[in-house]
Amino acid sequence: MRSSIPVFAGLLFLLVPFSLLAGGDTTKSANLTLPAGFSATVFHDNLGRARHISVAPNGDVYVKLEKLKDGKGIYKLVDADKDGVAESATGYGDYIGTGIAVKDGYLYASSNQDVYRYKINGNELGEPQRIVTGLINKRQHESKSITLDNKGNIYVNIGAPSNVCQEKDRTQGSPGRMPCPILDSAGGIWQFRADKTDQSYSEGVRYATGLRNVVGLDWNNEVNDLYAMQHGRDMLFQFYPGLFSQKEGAENPAEEMFRLKKGADAGWPYCYFDNSRGKKLLNPEYGGDRVKQGPCEDKTQSIAQFPGHMAPNGLVFYTDSMFPEKYRNGAFIAFHGSWNRAPEPQEGYFVVFVPMKNGRPSGKWEVFADGFAGPNKAQGRADYRPCGLSVGPDGALYVSDDNKGRIWKITYKK
Amino acid sequence: MKLIVSLVTVAFCMSFISVQPSLQASMTRGKKVYDTYCMPCHMVDGGGVPRMNPPLIKTVYVLGDKKRLIGIVLNGLDEPLEIDGETYSNVMAPHAFLKDQDIADVLTYVRNSFGNKATMITPEEVKAVREEKK
Numbered sequence A: 001m002r003s004s005i006p007v008f009a010g011l012l013f014l015l016v017p018f019s020l021l022a023g024g025d026t027t028k029s030a031n032l033t034l035p036a037g038f039s040a041t042v043f044h045d046n047l048g049r050a051r052h053i054s055v056a057p058n059g060d061v062y063v064k065l066e067k068l069k070d071g072k073g074i075y076k077l078v079d080a081d082k083d084g085v086a087e088s089a090t091g092y093g094d095y096i097g098t099g100i101a102v103k104d105g106y107l108y109a110s111s112n113q114d115v116y117r118y119k120i121n122g123n124e125l126g127e128p129q130r131i132v133t134g135l136i137n138k139r140q141h142e143s144k145s146i147t148l149d150n151k152g153n154i155y156v157n158i159g160a161p162s163n164v165c166q167e168k169d170r171t172q173g174s175p176g177r178m179p180c181p182i183l184d185s186a187g188g189i190w191q192f193r194a195d196k197t198d199q200s201y202s203e204g205v206r207y208a209t210g211l212r213n214v215v216g217l218d219w220n221n222e223v224n225d226l227y228a229m230q231h232g233r234d235m236l237f238q239f240y241p242g243l244f245s246q247k248e249g250a251e252n253p254a255e256e257m258f259r260l261k262k263g264a265d266a267g268w269p270y271c272y273f274d275n276s277r278g279k280k281l282l283n284p285e286y287g288g289d290r291v292k293q294g295p296c297e298d299k300t301q302s303i304a305q306f307p308g309h310m311a312p313n314g315l316v317f318y319t320d321s322m323f324p325e326k327y328r329n330g331a332f333i334a335f336h337g338s339w340n341r342a343p344e345p346q347e348g349y350f351v352v353f354v355p356m357k358n359g360r361p362s363g364k365w366e367v368f369a370d371g372f373a374g375p376n377k378a379q380g381r382a383d384y385r386p387c388g389l390s391v392g393p394d395g396a397l398y399v400s401d402d403n404k405g406r407i408w409k410i411t412y413k414k
Numbered sequence B: 001m002k003l004i005v006s007l008v009t010v011a012f013c014m015s016f017i018s019v020q021p022s023l024q025a026s027m028t029r030g031k032k033v034y035d036t037y038c039m040p041c042h043m044v045d046g047g048g049v050p051r052m053n054p055p056l057i058k059t060v061y062v063l064g065d066k067k068r069l070i071g072i073v074l075n076g077l078d079e080p081l082e083i084d085g086e087t088y089s090n091v092m093a094p095h096a097f098l099k100d101q102d103i104a105d106v107l108t109y110v111r112n113s114f115g116n117k118a119t120m121i122t123p124e125e126v127k128a129v130r131e132e133k134k
Helices: A005-015 A246-251 A294-298 B002-042 B066-075 B100-111 B123-133
Strands: A026-029 A032-035 A038-044 A050-055 A061-069 A072-078 A088-092 A100-103 A106-110 A115-121 A129-132 A146-148 A153-158 A188-193 A205-209 A214-220 A225-230 A255-260 A271-274 A279-282 A304-306 A312-318 A330-335 A350-354 A366-369 A386-391 A397-401 A407-412 B081-083 B086-088
Touching: A026 A038, A032 A038, A032 A366, A032 A407, A038 A061, A050 A100, A050 A397, A061 A100, A061 A106, A061 A386, A072 A106, A100 A146, A106 A146, A129 A153, A129 A188, A146 A214, A153 A214, A205 A225, A205 A255, A214 A330, A225 A312, A255 A312, A255 A330, A271 A294, A279 A294, A312 A397, A330 A386, A350 A386, B002 B100, B066 B100, B066 B123, B100 B123
Parallel strands: A050 A386, A214 A312, A312 A386
Antiparallel strands: A026 A032, A038 A407, A050 A061, A061 A072, A072 A088, A100 A106, A106 A115, A115 A129, A146 A153, A153 A188, A188 A205, A214 A225, A225 A255, A255 A304, A271 A279, A312 A330, A330 A350, A350 A366, A386 A397, A397 A407, B081 B086
16 A cells, blocks of 8 residues: 655655746746746636635636625626636625535535535525534634535535644643544544535544645546645644754645545644655654654555645646646645745745646646745745636636635636 | 033933843844744744734734733733734744743844834733733
């Protein structure tokens, strides 16, 4: 089951300077840097906290907001003349949140504790139907990302309201709790039926556990599995300066991509992926010393690793044909951008592409779209922060920003 | 009259001279404490992290009630915090392990950096809040 590929890949990622990752010719479009042949339009602007997005089969773009705009938390953007710029924005719902997904004629959207769905009737949305309720919302890692499979199930991430399940959260020297009680109701992905009302923990299935916080997740239709991007823990250098240099603290732990089967356990809070060692190791709060693996050897291993703290907030698999062949079945990841790397320069604030074959990375990742942050990226003062991704019916890639609420549409022409 | 004015001026200048070195010394020591314990979350520029870690720039928490500010450092903060309509979610750990002098220095540094301008905080003030809690 274990393989040396992710280890090797993890090391490879770290050895390649960021600037070289884009590779090949690039072009500037709508202030973004993209591979040659691609261009971007500002599809819509100034929605504020635009988190995840989902494009319906008719091309309408639904956006979930983390802060109400004019009293509404969901916006539908319509580009009737197909010029790459929406002419109208219609608001729905009066709750904030992150998750949104269009599937089989329904719109699904999440608040920070519930999930709702709406029947899409032509240009109108039906009345909201609450399908999931009462999920843990303790401010930290509170967003509930969603995705659906092809068998009528919805997957909801419930982030752990904690950094690493210490007795006292984010407190130096406080030991990790054993076993971690948070895992009973958070720190994983729960599965619910997409068509049943008012389900909560007792009606749901803890599909995957040991995930600190996931914001980007997607169902991979090529291999029919759930994929998720985990945000790794904070404060390795600050809490353990004897184990990690400042630079190692900035690069560790890895942000990880998981392929999750039912029953998967990714190891949080006991384990972290050490980018410098290329392995999942025991967290220092649980007695780790950067050598001991303990139970981490037998946990679900990630299939790709990225430098620390870049915050992967959006994940989408590209199965369309507008983009060149190399993008087929690969993954786009929106990295929201780091804060826990100071005083090292902050990183992320870009959209990455991972080529994939049969559900596994088939080459090294590269920066696909950059330039969101603007001139003050190193200080973490970004103009725009990529958050959500979705692919339209024409094969275009949409990217949302939750700093100012800009939506880009990225297309390709030979 | 002239004599009085110049005496006052001299006295003012002297008080300035005598305060200035201690402010500067406290700022220098405070920066070291800041870089170790505060900067990872509140960032190099004191601007914090949107939605997670609050900014320290010209906020009422930093410039207002000294006791509350000292209390946050000693006891940490684990409640919703709103500044200018933004809420901040990360837990701040208690930093009672820092010495009174360290806390006084770092708060003096924060209150006089990032565009802030406010009075110094003394180790005695920190001690008083620490003892009040006991």
